[in-house]
Amino acid sequence: MASGTPASGQASGQGTPLGWAGDEGSTRNAVHRMFSAIAPRYDFLNHFLSLGRDIAWRRVAARALRETLARPGSRVADLCCGTGDLSFCLVRHSQGVVMGADFCHPMLARARNKANACAGNIHFLEADALHLPFGDASIDAVGCAFGFRNLAHYGQGIDEIRRVLRPGGRIAILEFSRVRGRVFGPVFRFYFHRILPRLGKWISGVDGPYQYLPDSVARFPDQDELAQKLRDAGFQDVSYVNFTGGVAALHVGEKK
């Protein structure tokens, strides 16, 4: 763990296991500290540990929002944008503005550097996904890649997304999920739980974050549970697609 005591009292699906159970502030600090520590090697490790698959997954997530993005003046937010890779995929389809939001300054600084080479209308802002600086019903679509799992409260995260989306607004959540194949499942779990944490520690030089990754995925709602959470929160036409046998899944839906 990067910091704090695992929230052992938290049931699967309530929030990330980082920080003290039920305490948003301590979770926020622990998550912030962890991503600040790995920010310099984040992009390299992402692509290396996923064998480059994360790049294709983000492109599919952005394409899922392309109808909204193609509307002139559309306002699309990328929550927990980190170093901005989903934002840059979104802006390629955009006829409006893309706003990447993250609360970790070192991650955002990298996104802003990368934005200098990007032609689109893209802005990065320091903001907490649980308390967004957007008005009610002011956003046309929300994307989030590999960030949602890190929130202190998943239900609060979904409610905040629903608050800022206009009716009919689209959501696309890309997140690690459950691999169930009888052959691929055990092989992937061995890699994910035994190999990846060691590789991540070795390359990043930081102990903890790459052990947190499999731990947090194990506690995150699986594909069907996350889809149900979105429906229960007032999203319709909710569906998901699995990538690479369920290593990651993209959930989409529309605010009623």
Ligand SMILES: C[S@@+](CC[C@H](N)C(=O)[O-])C[C@H]1O[C@@H](n2cnc3c(N)ncnc32)[C@H](O)[C@@H]1O
């Ligand atoms: C695994 S990274 C994902 C970054 C990027 N979206 C991507 O696709 O590579 C998770 C990011 O979520 C951010 N994050 C976690 N909790 C957050 C919160 N409550 N508000 C804003 N950002 C948050 C972290 O700072 C980190 O940059």
